Amino acid sequence: MTVTEKRLAKRRRITEEAARLFGERGYQATRMADVAAALGMQAGSLYYYVDSKEALLAAIVEERVSVAVDMLTEILVEDLDPVAKIRRGIEGHLVVFDEHADLYRIFLSERLDAIAPELAETVDRLGRRYEDLWVDLVNEAIAAGALRPDLDPWLTMKAIVGMCNSTLCWFDPAGRLTPEEVADRFADVVLAGIRA
Amino acid sequence: MTVTEKRLAKRRRITEEAARLFGERGYQATRMADVAAALGMQAGSLYYYVDSKEALLAAIVEERVSVAVDMLTEILVEDLDPVAKIRRGIEGHLVVFDEHADLYRIFLSERLDAIAPELAETVDRLGRRYEDLWVDLVNEAIAAGALRPDLDPWLTMKAIVGMCNSTLCWFDPAGRLTPEEVADRFADVVLAGIRA
Amino acid sequence: MTVTEKRLAKRRRITEEAARLFGERGYQATRMADVAAALGMQAGSLYYYVDSKEALLAAIVEERVSVAVDMLTEILVEDLDPVAKIRRGIEGHLVVFDEHADLYRIFLSERLDAIAPELAETVDRLGRRYEDLWVDLVNEAIAAGALRPDLDPWLTMKAIVGMCNSTLCWFDPAGRLTPEEVADRFADVVLAGIRA
Amino acid sequence: MTVTEKRLAKRRRITEEAARLFGERGYQATRMADVAAALGMQAGSLYYYVDSKEALLAAIVEERVSVAVDMLTEILVEDLDPVAKIRRGIEGHLVVFDEHADLYRIFLSERLDAIAPELAETVDRLGRRYEDLWVDLVNEAIAAGALRPDLDPWLTMKAIVGMCNSTLCWFDPAGRLTPEEVADRFADVVLAGIRA
DNA sequence: TATGAATGAGCATTCATTCAT
DNA sequence: AATGAATGAATGCTCATTCAT
Numbered sequence: 051m052t053v054t055e056k057r058l059a060k061r062r063r064i065t066e067e068a069a070r071l072f073g074e075r076g077y078q079a080t081r082m083a084d085v086a087a088a089l090g091m092q093a094g095s096l097y098y099y100v101d102s103k104e105a106l107l108a109a110i111v112e113e114r115v116s117v118a119v120d121m122l123t124e125i126l127v128e129d130l131d132p133v134a135k136i137r138r139g140i141e142g143h144l145v146v147f148d149e150h151a152d153l154y155r156i157f158l159s160e161r162l163d164a165i166a167p168e169l170a171e172t173v174d175r176l177g178r179r180y181e182d183l184w185v186d187l188v189n190e191a192i193a194a195g196a197l198r199p200d201l202d203p204w205l206t207m208k209a210i211v212g213m214c215n216s217t218l219c220w221f222d223p224a225g226r227l228t229p230e231e232v233a234d235r236f237a238d239v240v241l242a243g244i245r246a
Numbered sequence: 247m248t249v250t251e252k253r254l255a256k257r258r259r260i261t262e263e264a265a266r267l268f269g270e271r272g273y274q275a276t277r278m279a280d281v282a283a284a285l286g287m288q289a290g291s292l293y294y295y296v297d298s299k300e301a302l303l304a305a306i307v308e309e310r311v312s313v314a315v316d317m318l319t320e321i322l323v324e325d326l327d328p329v330a331k332i333r334r335g336i337e338g339h340l341v342v343f344d345e346h347a348d349l350y351r352i353f354l355s356e357r358l359d360a361i362a363p364e365l366a367e368t369v370d371r372l373g374r375r376y377e378d379l380w381v382d383l384v385n386e387a388i389a390a391g392a393l394r395p396d397l398d399p400w401l402t403m404k405a406i407v408g409m410c411n412s413t414l415c416w417f418d419p420a421g422r423l424t425p426e427e428v429a430d431r432f433a434d435v436v437l438a439g440i441r442a
Numbered sequence: 443m444t445v446t447e448k449r450l451a452k453r454r455r456i457t458e459e460a461a462r463l464f465g466e467r468g469y470q471a472t473r474m475a476d477v478a479a480a481l482g483m484q485a486g487s488l489y490y491y492v493d494s495k496e497a498l499l500a501a502i503v504e505e506r507v508s509v510a511v512d513m514l515t516e517i518l519v520e521d522l523d524p525v526a527k528i529r530r531g532i533e534g535h536l537v538v539f540d541e542h543a544d545l546y547r548i549f550l551s552e553r554l555d556a557i558a559p560e561l562a563e564t565v566d567r568l569g570r571r572y573e574d575l576w577v578d579l580v581n582e583a584i585a586a587g588a589l590r591p592d593l594d595p596w597l598t599m600k601a602i603v604g605m606c607n608s609t610l611c612w613f614d615p616a617g618r619l620t621p622e623e624v625a626d627r628f629a630d631v632v633l634a635g636i637r638a
Numbered sequence: 639m640t641v642t643e644k645r646l647a648k649r650r651r652i653t654e655e656a657a658r659l660f661g662e663r664g665y666q667a668t669r670m671a672d673v674a675a676a677l678g679m680q681a682g683s684l685y686y687y688v689d690s691k692e693a694l695l696a697a698i699v700e701e702r703v704s705v706a707v708d709m710l711t712e713i714l715v716e717d718l719d720p721v722a723k724i725r726r727g728i729e730g731h732l733v734v735f736d737e738h739a740d741l742y743r744i745f746l747s748e749r750l751d752a753i754a755p756e757l758a759e760t761v762d763r764l765g766r767r768y769e770d771l772w773v774d775l776v777n778e779a780i781a782a783g784a785l786r787p788d789l790d791p792w793l794t795m796k797a798i799v800g801m802c803n804s805t806l807c808w809f810d811p812a813g814r815l816t817p818e819e820v821a822d823r824f825a826d827v828v829l830a831g832i833r834a
Numbered sequence: 835t836a837t838g839a840a841t842g843a844g845c846a847t848t849c850a851t852t853c854a855t
Numbered sequence: 856a857a858t859g860a861a862t863g864a865a866t867g868c869t870c871a872t873t874c875a876t
Contacts, residue, residue, distance in 0.1 A: 083870080091837090092836070094836080094873075094874085197440050197441060198442050205431050216411055216412055240439060242439040244397055245438060289845090290862065291862065449856095475849080486851080486857080489852080495851090550807070553663060553664045553667060588834055597820065609800065627797070631828060633831050637784065638784055638785050638787070681867080681868085682840080682843090682870085683840050690868075691868090
């Protein structure tokens with residue numbers, strides 16, 4: 051491993067640890083000293099790898115900001131019927147949220163625009179992109195006659211995505227249900243409804 | 247208006263303004279000076295009415311913490327069929343969230359236990375109570391044969407409540423849809439599903 | 443009682459209450475609001491009678507600053523033998539300190555020159571006057587052959603006055619000994635020594 | 639000097655400087671900025687070494703709280719006749735008070751229980767212990783027939799200790815008398831009395 | 835590369851004081 | 856004569872950041 055590679059590896063460890071702490075306790079409540087302590091370093095040493103606390107947040111966000119979008123993009127081009135794609139989309143959402151819970155907690159809970167407006171704009175843009183993909187998915191399914199034609203596609207997207215997002219607040223990876231299982235039940239609710 | 251009434255009225259204005267700012271920008275990011283400035287006062291003057299920033303948060307929370315629970319409790323005793331109750335519950339949720347958006351933003355976004363553990367406990371307890379009521383509602387409907395018997399009541403509750411909670415992030419009171427309209431569509435999704 | 447008399451009476455009640463609190467808790471630790479509360483008033487109302495907290499302290503001090511000096515002056519002109527005068531001086535000291543404990547606690551414990559330099563100067567001047575009177579007393583007694591001729595009059599004064607001053611820290615008016623009794627024992631110690 | 643030693647050395651310099659200022663101007667009147675300025679630092683920098691202003695006071699007190707007790711304890715076990723021990727005790731008192739004047743000024747002048755109740759309790763306990771040792775000394779001397787049998791041991795202790803304590807208010811290390819000289823004269827007064 | 839040390843701006847809070855009523 | 860209300864200066868403390876070593 052070259053010097054530069056070692057440096058990058060350490061930088062990655064820092065962003066990962068920071069992501070974990072920011073996600074757990076919140077950005078404001080996490081001190082640079084906390085991040086450093088979690089890595090067995092002094093606060094000042096972080097600045098050898100990172101320009102500022104804000105830049106650290108930016109690095110975290112930018113590094114993985116497009117995971118969900120990429121996931122959904124791939125699903126969209128798969129050779130599946132529209133309803134199956136929706137089911138896969140929900141599953142992908144929950145799996146990605148499970149794997150990157152800290153990151154999405156930052157996306158959804160932190161008032162990013164009060165911290166770093168440009169960062170908030172980046173996240174917003176990606177968020178809108180993600181929602182647009184879902185709207186496309188819904189529209190495609192309606193056009194294919196698979197969904198009720200009277201649906202408001204945007205509101206339907208909000209219902210699905212909102213339901214999925216909220217798992218961030220309660221889903222426990224060590225609990226009785228896997229993300230895939232939750233996704234399956236959620237998809238049932240959304241697709242077939244709960245009425246007998 | 248007596249002196250005490252005036253005092254209480256001012257105190258109420260302060261908590262309202264603070265709730266607005268805490269909800270908008272977050273608790274940490276809002277300075278006492280911001281709250282004061284929004285009321286045309288100096289920061290120090292707030293302490294004539296309020297003990298501390300934390301006490302101000304507590305006052306905001308405690309004043310209205312049970313609104314949603316009360317709403318749902320009332321619906322549960324209404325003389326309606328179970329499915330109608332669910333529809334009414336969703337409507338109630340969105341209406342209450344619209345009316346008290348700042349408060350519920352504080353409930354759901356702030357890491358209250360890092361700020362005031364006892365307050366967090368109060369909010370958690372109420373939150374669990376609210377979820378319990380929803381589980382009751384779902385169970386009641388299943389027992390009445392109105393909902394599919396294979397539903398996981400708790401997960402169904404999480405789906406419904408999560409969907410409703412997420413409106414906090416995007417619902418615009420000045421937008422094209424009223425809370426009741428959104429609630430109606432959301433209820434359609436949940437009850438009948440989106441499939442054609 | 444004329445209006446002015448009533449005003450003066452109230453002013454006196456304020457200074458007395460303030461003296462009590464300043465003596466008990468200390469000047470810094472006593473808030474104007476505490477003084478007011480002890481009199482059933484609002485802090486702001488005090489300013490109708492008193493110019494400032496500092497002026498209140500000055501009023502307390504100036505009102506009674508010369509009590510001890512007056513007492514000792516009177517003793518000096520009494521028709522007693524020098525040793526009896528010393529005994530009376532010690533008694534007078536303890537009685538005055540008992541009666542005006544709060545005042546002398548302020549004199550001796552507060553760093554007056556950090557609060558009000560001119561006031562400190564006044565108190566210092568009176569203190570020096572008081573000590574001078576004691577030195578006179580000692581010198582008179584030595585000259586009369588009543589005390590050992592090798593005594594350092596100033597240091598002897600410091601010993602006597604210091605011993606008496608220290609009662610401020612422990613003397614309890616409700617305790618087993620009266621000020622006069624303590625004075626008597628102290629005088630025995632000073633005059634005859636404790637050796638068998 | 640290792641890093642830790644340097645750190646401790648600096649911490650010691652801080653507590654010493656703070657002790658000096660607290661003793662001189664009083665705890666309340668001394669700002670953290672004053673302590674810092676006296677060391678050529680910024681106020682914030684102190685917190686790298688000290689937890690809080692109160693903790694700084696506690697450190698000062700606890701570091702040296704038992705100096706006087708230790709001194710007197712050693713004298714008590716020395717092989718001297720009781721009267722010589724009393725003379726040595728007075729000398730020890732004045733020497734210790736001279737060496738740690740700032741500390742004992744804090745002990746005796748500050749209303750510690752208004753600042754830090756537990757600290758006040760510690761100081762009180764030590765103070766009582768110190769007085770107990772003096773009472774023992776007096777009792778021992780009476781039992782040995784060296785002091786008058788009619789003495790009230792406790793009051794005698796108060797007389798001696800009070801006399802010694804009061805030197806804090808006037809003793810000048812740069813003055814004409816050393817602590818030992820003052821102690822010698824004070825011991826003469828107490829043991830033999832001032833009468834011719 | 836990392837650290838110990840220091841900084842300084844920022845913020846909550848206190849409290850003597852003012853003043854219109 | 857008194858009050859409720861407001862002020863603003865002061866102060867302890869936090870923490871991201873810098874920098875010499």
